[in-house]
Amino acid sequence: MAEDSASIRSLRSPLGRARGMGSAKGGTRHWWMQRVTSIALLPLSIWLIFSLTRLMGADYVVVLEWIGNTFNAVLLLAFLTAAFHHAAAGLQVVIEDYVRDELKRFAAICAVNGLAVLLWLAASLSVLRIAL
Amino acid sequence: MARIKDAREAAMVGRRSDGTLTRRPLSPHLQVYDMTQMTSLLSILHRITGVAWSVGLVLLVWWLVAAGTGQSAFATAQWVFGSFLGWVVLFGLTVAAWYHTLAGIRHLFWDAGHGFAMDAAYRSGRLVVIGTAVLTILTWLLILV
Numbered sequence A: 001m002a003e004d005s006a007s008i009r010s011l012r013s014p015l016g017r018a019r020g021m022g023s024a025k026g027g028t029r030h031w032w033m034q035r036v037t038s039i040a041l042l043p044l045s046i047w048l049i050f051s052l053t054r055l056m057g058a059d060y061v062v063v064l065e066w067i068g069n070t071f072n073a074v075l076l077l078a079f080l081t082a083a084f085h086h087a088a089a090g091l092q093v094v095i096e097d098y099v100r101d102e103l104k105r106f107a108a109i110c111a112v113n114g115l116a117v118l119l120w121l122a123a124s125l126s127v128l129r130i131a132l
Numbered sequence B: 001m002a003r004i005k006d007a008r009e010a011a012m013v014g015r016r017s018d019g020t021l022t023r024r025p026l027s028p029h030l031q032v033y034d035m036t037q038m039t040s041l042l043s044i045l046h047r048i049t050g051v052a053w054s055v056g057l058v059l060l061v062w063w064l065v066a067a068g069t070g071q072s073a074f075a076t077a078q079w080v081f082g083s084f085l086g087w088v089v090l091f092g093l094t095v096a097a098w099y100h101t102l103a104g105i106r107h108l109f110w111d112a113g114h115g116f117a118m119d120a121a122y123r124s125g126r127l128v129v130i131g132t133a134v135l136t137i138l139t140w141l142l143i144l145v
């Protein structure tokens, strides 16, 4: 089972190739999740925008009733989950493109992801509080 | 040429045709694109509207948290959104959201390997711009009537 050097066409090690993680050590997962969440967000954001047009300036009880409706609450939670995942992943790419300093870059990415999680939790908790 | 602070930039030093040294722009090097061209303008707009929509998400969170908190917190939020400035921001967010969504569909087609020919890229770009205008008007007609 001797390795035939003529068959090696790349400087990448066979193990590196099998892992497929590239220089970013993350493979294609980040990129792929951004596509998956955008497909989920397509119907969800169309639904949300058109729903919100009906709630502009609406009375408190009308809004509570709308959020509390099970169908709306489920779609709201789904929207929030996909949107925050997608937004944090997208903002991370923007930061990676423009922030050169390693430490500042790392800090900015941590801040964006942390903020996304906290806001997602706060919004989801409010939806649940109204719906339950 | 300014002093190099980042080692990675050493690989990006080139020479002009007259032999003088110059620093090549690093990706995504906005400064070398001609923003009067539709393709590059629409490309950066997808990024700008993505960031704007992210800020819009924060407003949505505020609105939901206010609704979950109580009558007076919600009244404050509704008052801000119903003010003149609130409407201007919401109108801008409507444009950004529709643009980002339609340009996002265009991106997904590219990801699947379609629509790279120059004429196809211009055609889909025009469709995105027209679609954004139509959907924004439709959205605000629903709000106003």
Ligand code: HEM
Pocket: A034, A035, A038, A039, A041, A042, A045, A083, A086, A087, A089, A090, A091, A093, A094, B046, B047, B048, B049, B050, B051, B053, B054, B057, B100, B101, B102, B103, B104, B105, B107, B108
């Ligand atoms: C809640 C709504 C949304 C938010 C907050 C949001 C935010 C963002 C942000 C910040 C980016 C990064 C921009 C960049 O790297 O240039 C991005 C990228 C992207 N978005 Fe969205 N987005 C939303 C909805 C959507 C929808 C509905 C779609 C598609 C139908 C979509 C498709 C995409 C695609 C394909 C990219 C990657 C673009 C690229 O590779 O340059 N997004 N989004």
